[in-house]
Amino acid sequence: MSGLIGKKIGMINVFSEEEGKNLAATLLEVGPNVVTQVKTEEIDGYSAVQLGYGDLKDKNVSKPLAGHFKKAGVSGKAKLAEFKTFEKDLKLGETLTVSDVYEVGDLADITGTSKGKGFQGVVKRHGFGGVGGQTHGQHNRGRHPGSIGACSFPARVFKGLRMAGRTGGQRIKVSNLRVLKIYADKNLLLIAGSVPGANNSYLILEK
16 A cells, blocks of 8 residues: 655645535645665565655664664655555655655545643543533532442443543544645645644655
8 A cells, every 4th residue: 555654734725626615625745755665575574665754863863773764875764654565666765755646536544643632521532411400419510420330230330431531642544535636846735624633743644
């Protein structure tokens, strides 16, 4: 499966050419990506292509990675990702741009880390409606989860019960987002819908 590494720029509104509908779209900076390693079944036990994206200062590159990048003949990269069964035969040090992989109308699966929202209650985290009105001596408990027990049997709280806790900051994959426009000269990709993560966060695009 072919793919690229990119970065989220932000969201905008665009009008579709066919129906003139106002669509929410996300602008991504995709590439240029550099092939930093080509893995084979004979040496590594599986076939894959490792791509690198984003320049990194030499002082911020660890010595093992510095040797890895030197072998590929490329400068230090901030983000690395592997893609199995890449459609094209690639060579070490080869550069890929957004127009090499995607065309207008293609569908993309995008993986990223969602925004972290810290410790949240059940109303925000799971959409609870609260325990009802402020009656029957129920003082200041409108957003509380209510009872969590199960009586004397089984006398415990079941695993997986929806409760308060840390929200966001999870790896999320959104499938079948359509490519609306490609700005090849600026390595920009306009894609329909929203993608996980904050602005300037890294994304993995799969075709």
